[in-house]
Amino acid sequence: MNDCRTVRVLPDVPAIDKTFDYLVPGNLGGQVRVGSVVRVELHGRRVGGRVVADGVEPPPGLNLLPLAKVTGWGPPPELIELASWAAWRWAGRPASFLGTATADRAVTRLPTAAARPPEASVPGLPEVQAAARDAVGSVTGGGVATLRLPPTVDMLPVVVEGAARGDTLVLAPSVVAAKHLGMRLRRAGLPTAILPNDWPLARAGCSVVVGARAAAWAPVRDLSTVFVLDEHDEAYQEERSPTWHARDVAIERAARAGAGCVLVSPAPTLEALGAGRLFTTSRGFERSGWPVIDVVDMRHEDPAKGLLTDRVTSALRSGARVVCVLNRKGRSRLLACATCRELARCERCESSVTQDDAGLFVCMRCGQTRPAVCEKCGSTKFKNLRVGVSRLREELEALAETSVVDVTGERSAGDGDARVYVGTEAVLHHLRHADVVAYLDFDQELLAPRYRAAEQALSLLVRGARLVGGRETSSSSARSMGGRLLVQTRLPQHEVVQAALLGDAARVAAAENERRTALGFPPVTAMAAVSGAAAEAFIDSFGAPLGVEVLGPSDGMWLLRAPDHRTLCDALAAAARPPGRLRVEVDPRRI
């Protein structure tokens, strides 16, 4: 039976982290290669799996079974290796990454590879094209470049610049954005596979492959350049464990393939700035791509008017399309008795309560509900110390004298033709255009107790900027308040506000780098959060590996900190996993 090869298979079963060897039946030989999706008999049942090595020498004394079935095409060999790396880097299992690297349906045959086009070009601003040429050119044959472009610049010419040099992988923050970009690339004459649908085309070979986060794992035949568009977008990080980040996968993948990686963003993260050389356009050009920012200094506003300052009121009454942003759901997040001024709190856990649409108090922490009665004086009248989106909608409606649509994460009002919207940041995702975006309580973003608060706040302004357009491109309407961001804050000198005001994102990076260095937060260090029922047992057996600091617990969560990922991830890989629920989040987002 020498014509029978032996292949190594990694079962697609979450709890199995081990490979098993199988014989390839002669008649299936041509269909089986590294990456192939197969079905195998394991312990008396059939499970799916992927071939991770071909032509292996099985351990002696084993009676090997043949593959039960070849399901179809899977990822190419370099992605199998990348999956092993990612499993180390984010303390996960290779199988979970291989799942992301495989089409969601069985692919039994590939289409014919698309031919390379003669030459494609799209019109772009000379400033942008020059910067793109410099950035892309600097990474021919490998390396990372970060390209900072103002928020309202079209990134299509940047991608076309890369596509002219060879096969290109393009990542966009959402499936919708990827699809939109993909269609435009096709219209520009470039053979483009749009993931996840066109996985077979990408596997066959296609000049450009475009997709969202998961496309970091898309097959690309002769990878020359990888683009990560809007690198600052948090959608690039997987929320479920393993919490991998598409930017970091893109960087590693490009390095292994000898390809260039270009991170494009109006507000690159510190991670991006640390990864490679920075390319920008001129100061004047960059500034012109940010909208006019009206900073409302809340320290000088009438407190009786609350969030609805005169500037907001006049924008509402100007007839312009106004989007108000307030990251607080519900009617109210903080209430006090109108009579005795006692704060309304949960009777069980003492956390502050909010009021639901029926008027009942609901605890945000434990979910306990009770009638809206003051525990101290029995009064039933309460004052809103902090209004939420639902309540604000009613107030705005009265002010604007038009109907106001509210949008929060769980409830989208759809892109109707209303003139005034209010919502959490979700409202910025649901709409495409506005004349004014008003951040009613921007301090809530600036002062959020998360280490990435400043970057996240700037990212919120980027989204708003795209709805209203840059100062050069803003709508030419004669309205007095068109194409503006209204930022209400008590911290007008904060670098995030100043960065948007001056169109200079570098200010945030500089301040942020100083802060993270002082506090030992990533990317100056590498961190992991450990939580779940088995966390304590894990930490106990984890001990104190050289170079790794164990912090906590707080709220049942421990933090591990090391000088770099090598130290952190090596220690995690060496640690024994106790039975039970354990969540290890490398590069935790919310700490």
Next chain:
DNA sequence: CGGACAAGCTGA
């Protein structure tokens, strides 16, 4: 993961 098998608990 899920089956196999071994070691513990219960009940008449």
Next chain:
DNA sequence: CAGCTTGTCCGG
């Protein structure tokens, strides 16, 4: 001690 639950191990 059968009969059942709970735990640990292992798969080609």
